[in-house]
Amino acid sequence: MPENLDTEQFNADELVPPEWLNAEYLEKILSTYENAPELKVTDLKISPASAQGDHYASVMFRTQVEYTTGKGTFIKPLIVKTMPEEEGHKKDMLKNSFIFETEIGTYSKALPEFERILKQAGDNTKLYATCIFHSVVPRQVMIFEDLVPQGYAVVRGRPIREEEVHAALSKLAKWNAASMKVNNENPAVIDEFKYGLFDLPTLMKDPMVTSGMANFINMLDQVPDLKKYKPHFEKIKDTYLERARAVLTEYRTNPQSDGYYVLCHGDFHLRNMMFKHNKETGVLEDVMLVDFQICNIVPISIDLIYAIYMLMEPEQRWSHGKDMINSYFTVLVDTLKKIGYKGDMPTQEKLWQQIHRHKIYDFFLLTTFLPLILAVKANTFKMNEIIQDPVTRQKAYLMDIYVAEARKLLPLFEQLGYFKDL
Structure with missing residues (x-):
């Protein structure tokens, strides 16, 4: 050291x-x-x-x-x-998780094919860092070229800028477009990616997840102007995790004829991407996504909903969040046309219908992951403390920044009709 x-x-x-x-x-x-x-x-x-x-x-x-x-x-x-x-x-x-096999397959099989498709269409977008070695036995190891000497850095100590969110979503759109083409023409290339967040063997039994809704309802109880929303979450507290699992496994278990399915990143948050800015001008030149441990085929809405909570800053969520997702959609469709996608072309209206149809995933992220990411970004608590210590976790739900987010999200959910037919 x-x-x-x-x-x-x-x-x-x-x-x-x-x-x-x-x-x-x-x-x-x-x-x-x-x-x-x-x-x-x-x-x-x-x-x-x-x-x-x-x-x-x-x-x-x-x-x-x-x-x-x-x-x-x-x-x-x-x-x-x-x-x-x-x-x-x-x-x-x-232990006994699939994450290394998934990431190795993403680096060695899926992403090289996506890059080949893009390059063939004249798009030289780089989707991943160079992996020089990987193994599963005798130990699970992956070795990459370090992106830092190449000018990339994780955003720390400041909010992510809108141009950086746009860049990340734009790269995701190209990745998603290539995966839609592969899934339409040669699905065997990505068929192995069957396991996602809800398939982690012990995650769904971990107190961080299982206590999320109870901690959230407790917060509603303690904040007078939010208490009126408590009955909605009481109604789903025993079923929302399985319903969220059903959304993430929809492609495998209940594919919809009008669904848009892509190989998702699965953990599309700020610390899983690195940005490259020009050293002299500060102009953003590129973003590189990293950490592909839970990539799997899911509805196109999953990474987008995740980005709203786990990537965007609060003010971005409320001011330009919808515009940024619409911008993602523009890049998606443009790329699909460029690479010769032969399936039915997605529409913006159906994209938003699917985002709204998967509202239970919003509820999962709101009640489980959002307090964690807000606490980490604000340096209020350490990630391992929130994950492992129940007292710290409960405190995270009562942070001013989290309560403020609930005050904006819950009325919006009501306006969108998210509390109907629960």
């Missing part, structure tokens, strides 16, 4: 790398990747790859590898992503 490292900024399980992550291990991987059997690692520096609150479903390290080959001396910055080895909540929640 680097000297003078501020350990409070990082996840505890990323402060000390595992013993197997050493020069010998990376030497074997790089010699194969570079096709240079004579390659020798001469120096290795390892540090945590991300800050508190950036992620939970993995352990990540940033490595700087110095090595020599017959062509000279080189330095390669890498990100090493693996599963938690320390005993505790994180390891228990992720």
